[in-house]
Amino acid sequence: MPLNRSFYNKLHSKPLVILLFLIALFGILILLLIGSNLKNVFVPSNKNPSLVYAVFHEQFDEIYLSSPGKTNQPRLLTQIDRFTSHSVTPANGVFKNKIAYIAIPTKSKETTKLGTLWTINLSTGHRTALATDADPRNPPQWLDNGETLLYKRIKINQQELITIDLKSRIKTIVFSESFGTPDDDNRFGGIYPVGQDASNNILFAKLTTSGTDILVVSRISGHTLKLFRASNEFARDFSLSPDKTQLSYLVAVDNFERINYQTAIYDLSHENLLTYTSDSREQFSPRWIPNTDLLSIGQIDAKKQSGAIILLSETSSATLPPPAQGFDVPISWSASGRFVSIKNYSGISGLYPGTSSLLIIDRSLETRTLLESESEATVFGWWSND
Amino acid sequence: MTRKFMTRIHVSLFFVLSLIFVSSVFGFLSHWRMDETNACAFGAYRPATYEGAEDRAIYITAIEAASANRLLPSDSRFSLDSLEQGDRYNRATAGGHIPATLIKGIAWIETRMTMATKATMWSGVGDSTISFDCGHGIMQVTTGMTTPLGANNQPSDTQALTATHFAYNIARGVKILGSKWNNAPESAPIVGTDTNSSPEIIENWYYATWAYNGFTGAGSSSSNHPLDPVFAWPRTPYQCNGSQSHNQFPYQELVWGCMKNPPSVDGSKLWSAIPVSLPDLNDPRVRSALAPNNFFAPYTNMDLTTPQPSHAELVSSPTEDQIQIIIGNPVFSASDRTQTIRINNPAATMWVDVPVKNFGTGLSTWRAKSDSGFLQLSPPTGIAIGSDYECNSSLCEENSLRIEVNPTLLPGSYATGTVTIWSPNTTNDPIKIQINVLADFELTFPGSAKKD
Numbered sequence: 022m023p024l025n026r027s028f029y030n031k032l033h034s035k036p037l038v039i040l041l042f043l044i045a046l047f048g049i050l051i052l053l054l055i056g057s058n059l060k061n062v063f064v065p066s067n068k069n070p071s072l073v074y075a076v077f078h079e080q081f082d083e084i085y086l087s088s089p090g091k092t093n094q095p096r097l098l099t100q101i102d103r104f105t106s107h108s109v110t111p112a113n114g115v116f117k118n119k120i121a122y123i124a125i126p127t128k129s130k131e132t133t134k135l136g137t138l139w140t141i142n143l144s145t146g147h148r149t150a151l152a153t154d155a156d157p158r159n160p161p162q163w164l165d166n167g168e169t170l171l172y173k174r175i176k177i178n179q180q181e182l183i184t185i186d187l188k189s190r191i192k193t194i195v196f197s198e199s200f201g202t203p204d205d206d207n208r209f210g211g212i213y214p215v216g217q218d219a220s221n222n223i224l225f226a227k228l229t230t231s232g233t234d235i236l237v238v239s240r241i242s243g244h245t246l247k248l249f250r251a252s253n254e255f256a257r258d259f260s261l262s263p264d265k266t267q268l269s270y271l272v273a274v275d276n277f278e279r280i281n282y283q284t285a286i287y288d289l290s291h292e293n294l295l296t297y298t299s300d301s302r303e304q305f306s307p308r309w310i311p312n313t314d315l316l317s318i319g320q321i322d323a324k325k326q327s328g329a330i331i332l333l334s335e336t337s338s339a340t341l342p343p344p345a346q347g348f349d350v351p352i353s354w355s356a357s358g359r360f361v362s363i364k365n366y367s368g369i370s371g372l373y374p375g376t377s378s379l380l381i382i383d384r385s386l387e388t389r390t391l392l393e394s395e396s397e398a399t400v401f402g403w404w405s406n407d
Numbered sequence: 408m409t410r411k412f413m414t415r416i417h418v419s420l421f422f423v424l425s426l427i428f429v430s431s432v433f434g435f436l437s438h439w440r441m442d443e444t445n446a447c448a449f450g451a452y453r454p455a456t457y458e459g460a461e462d463r464a465i466y467i468t469a470i471e472a473a474s475a476n477r478l479l480p481s482d483s484r485f486s487l488d489s490l491e492q493g494d495r496y497n498r499a500t501a502g503g504h505i506p507a508t509l510i511k512g513i514a515w516i517e518t519r520m521t522m523a524t525k526a527t528m529w530s531g532v533g534d535s536t537i538s539f540d541c542g543h544g545i546m547q548v549t550t551g552m553t554t555p556l557g558a559n560n561q562p563s564d565t566q567a568l569t570a571t572h573f574a575y576n577i578a579r580g581v582k583i584l585g586s587k588w589n590n591a592p593e594s595a596p597i598v599g600t601d602t603n604s605s606p607e608i609i610e611n612w613y614y615a616t617w618a619y620n621g622f623t624g625a626g627s628s629s630s631n632h633p634l635d636p637v638f639a640w641p642r643t644p645y646q647c648n649g650s651q652s653h654n655q656f657p658y659q660e661l662v663w664g665c666m667k668n669p670p671s672v673d674g675s676k677l678w679s680a681i682p683v684s685l686p687d688l689n690d691p692r693v694r695s696a697l698a699p700n701n702f703f704a705p706y707t708n709m710d711l712t713t714p715q716p717s718h719a720e721l722v723s724s725p726t727e728d729q730i731q732i733i734i735g736n737p738v739f740s741a742s743d744r745t746q747t748i749r750i751n752n753p754a755a756t757m758w759v760d761v762p763v764k765n766f767g768t769g770l771s772t773w774r775a776k777s778d779s780g781f782l783q784l785s786p787p788t789g790i791a792i793g794s795d796y797e798c799n800s801s802l803c804e805e806n807s808l809r810i811e812v813n814p815t816l817l818p819g820s821y822a823t824g825t826v827t828i829w830s831p832n833t834t835n836d837p838i839k840i841q842i843n844v845l846a847d848f849e850l851t852f853p854g855s856a857k858k859d
Contacts, residue, residue: 077650077651077652078649079649106652106653106654107652107653107654108652108654108655110654133539133629133654134628134629156628157654158628158630158637158654159637175627175628180626200626200627201627208623208624208626208627209624209625209626209627209632209699209702209703210624210625210626210627210699211625211626211627211630212626213626213636213637226636228625228626228636228699229699230699230700230702230703231699231700232699232700253698253699253700254634254694254698254699254700255625255634255635255636255699256636257636257640258636258640271640273694275691278691279689279690279691280688280689280690280691280694281689282640305640305641350641366641366643368641370641370689371640371641371689372641372687372688372689374641374642374643374644375643376643377643395650396650396651397643397650397651397652397655
């Protein structure tokens with residue numbers, strides 16, 4: 022029998038249909054609300070990567086998304102509630118539409134020494150808690166192109182590096198070492214996750230009273246090998262080159278009768294160490310540019326009185342558009358190498374840096390766009406689908 | 408039919424047993440967590456305390472008095488010890504005071520200079536702030552507060568005063584800060600090798616302030632080492648205005664930031680700014696002192712000259728009248744010296760509330776104990792507000808001790824116990840309340856019931 026209007030009306034009265042429709046609509050709305058905490062979510066196009074960053078507030082962090090070159094304001098993605106006055110510690114980078122961070126729980130009765138490792142899928146808003154024992158001061162590291170996260174755990178005097186597979190959730194302690202004794206309140210030394218080398222081994226720095234060493238641990242055999250001594254005191258701000266064969270970092274060097282940080286580059290393949298000094302009085306935060314052999318370094322040039330970021334390779338040297346005041350420090354490069362998020366400091370040196378602002382520099386257009394200057398901002402990285 | 412019925416029984420039994428098992432596991436775990444997290448002086452209980460007005464005026468006056476040992480000078484538990492000065496090899500006690508602005512900065516970083524939890528009204532009564540690591544009150548006093556130190560595994564009077572009375576809490580915090588200073592040179596480094604390490608110079612308190620939060624080295628879980636790579640470099644100095652995260656700074660830099668940029672309440676700065684100097688981390692001498700290979704007791708190579716420009720702070724001098732208002736003259740009183748409680752049902756909970764008053768001035772910390780196991784006291788510690796203190800919340804008047812009878816612990820149908828109430832900060836004699844319990848029911852034991 023063909024379906025006609027009168028038959029339809031016999032089975033389903035109008036009020037019933039409207040009621041069912043409203044119930045379905047309500048259900049969809051509820052599902053949307055439960056399924057996503059994100060506001061104004063959108064998927065960026067390949068050509069316009071967006072910077073994901075957090076802005077600090079006393080009780081929470083706000084996660085924003087900003088597309089360079091667009092006139093619209095940064096978009097508020099979501100809010101992360103956490104322990105008062107303690108911001109999230111992000112992993113550098115966005116992989117498979119996910120960001121990762123460590124946050125101390127809102128009403129932590131245990132301790133501010135324990136953080137929860139989270140991921141947020143920026144497309145769906147889905148949040149996943151992966152571990153509740155992460156050291157909140159050491160940023161987690163993405164491994165295996167976003168398949169795995171590496172984080173540090175501290176149990177009194179025992180320090181551990183742990184990997185967690187995001188699919189299976191299997192955790193593996195890849196390195197463990199005791200620093201000091203349990204009853205020693207004034208402990209010194211520890212380990213700092215760095216990343217993975219070209220052979221997928223895990224790199225980390227180890228600080229002891231002798232200085233800072235770089236070690237590598239095999240994820241297959243568990244064997245640990247000391248690669249080299251990075252510094253007889255503190256080495257910091259480690260960054261692996263895109264092909265993972267070079268490791269850059271800062272070491273303290275006697276320079277102009279002051280101790281200032283300068284960039285060192287260690288060639289993991291050939292075991293060569295190079296320290297870059299040039300005319301820089303101070304250098305900050307060396308960061309490799311994706312898909313290139315260029316290293317960007319924040320610096321204060323003593324001769325030119327410039328605080329522009331310098332771009333270095335074995336054969337070339339260039340600078341980014343300089344700041345009108347103070348000096349710039351590179352934070353995170355987009356995949357294409359066109360955009361870089363930077364912190365501009367209004368002051369004159371690392372010791373007197375003044376106030377800071379978060380900006381994006383467009384290398385192609387040589388423009389600078391201010392994102393945040395009121396509150397402390399922390400960068401996750403660039404999000405694109407490429 | 409029978410088979411189906413049996414299957415149902417099996418399923419139900421399995422379900423019930425599973426439920427019991429899961430409940431037991433969760434119960435055990437929750438109990439274990441309680442033990443782990445509540446192992447402070449008062450266990451799971453949070454004693455009541457008085458919160459001053461939002462302008463923190465009463466706290467600031469107390470800090471200024473305590474910094475010069477004028478708050479509780481005759482009580483060795485709360486008085487500031489004589490401070491040492493001189494270089495490592497020529498150090499001797501010389502009296503002195505702690506710069507009051509330093510203590511104000513510490514109090515702000517610890518608790519925003521509050522004694523009670525956030526839910527408490529200004530000029531009101533509420534739960535004392537107790538942190539996960541047993542930090543108590545304004546100064547987040549941890550030392551001596553991690554386990555009950557009184558008789559019968561109860562908190563001591565010192566612990567009760569520290570947890571409930573802001574003046575004692577501040578005095579205790581100041582005393583601890585002084586002890587951190589005096590730890591040099593035996594177990595701490597010195598700042599001010601060129602200024603006779605005078606405690607009047609604020610910059611000389613750099614290491615003592617670091618130690619107040621824990622003299623922790625780089626790499627440890629709560630490192631305060633300024634060169635630890637976990638702290639960003641460069642880092643904009645802490646502004647103390649709520650725009651920066653605490654975990655980006657060593658503790659002493661947070662305190663320094665609040666001394667330089669005092670917080671405001673209703674547009675008024677809480678104290679005068681002092682542009683204190685931090686050690687110059689680019690100075691080869693400072694860098695050498697803070698090098699990894701120097702971080703071991705007694706930290707001889709970590710000694711520093713005074714960071715420049717240095718700042719001294721004159722002794723703040725609240726008047727005797729101001730100090731008298733803080734300490735007051737509390738006179739505590741509890742009525743109903745004898746009480747009789749009749750119980751006619753073994754399952755009933757019977758109690759009596761005994762009002763505890765302060766007919767004097769200031770704050771009276773009171774405590775209570777029972778000589779009988781069947782008398783349970785709640786709360787065992789409290790605070791009674793004097794007539795001269797502004798107190799706005801309803802809790803200011805509802806200050807009473809509940810004495811509850813646990814029928815299952817009664818030794819017989821007639822029992823007598825004594826509850827003693829005393830105040831550690833008044834000169835009153837302890838008050839004894841006799842509790843007579845009459846049980847109008849037959850005390851029975853399993854299997855003893857008569858058959859009809």
